[in-house]
Amino acid sequence: MKKVEYKTPVELKLLTERKRRETQQLIKKLKKLKSKKLDEIVHNLHDEAFSTFDCLDCANCCKTIGPRLIEKDIDRLAKHFKMKPSAFIQQYVKTDEDGDFVFNTEPCPFLLPDNYCMVYENRPKACRDYPHTDRNRFHQILNLSHKNCETCPVVYEIFESLKHNF
Structure with missing residues (x-):
């Protein structure tokens, strides 16, 4: 290659x-x-x-597609920010046309200007697997x-x- x-x-x-x-x-x-x-x-x-x-x-x-968030992702990210999962959802999450939880903005709200991930150690499973x-x-x-x-x-x-x- x-x-x-x-x-x-x-x-x-x-x-x-x-x-x-x-x-x-x-x-x-x-x-x-x-x-x-x-x-x-x-x-x-x-x-x-x-x-x-x-x-x-x-x-x-990170700039153009949003990961599907599962409950464990939301719990882990909420804990990272010392928030309740419901508050994290309210601030960062929306439901897409398939009924899945996704981030409410693109690019990812945790993408830094240098392309590093602010929550890398706690990133969603979909991000880990991509x-x-x-x-x-x-x-x-x-x-x-x-x-x-x-x-x-x-x-x-x-x-x-x-x-x-x-």
């Missing part, structure tokens, strides 16, 4: 849209692979990509990962590398 370069969300969205058809064809092929084999390939690409890419140079995810390219059973989130190509340069490059291998 070539070195992952930072791209803005606008650039990534255009590139992802331009390559949508070929990526969808790739996804069909990948769904036919054995799950463990696909995981092994994607995990290797993930490790290789993150050996050269620093999320602090980017933070597109961009999900090191998870098991990757075949289950191929379509979500394709959508994440619009936000994360690493996911975009992983899909581009997969195209060269399949």
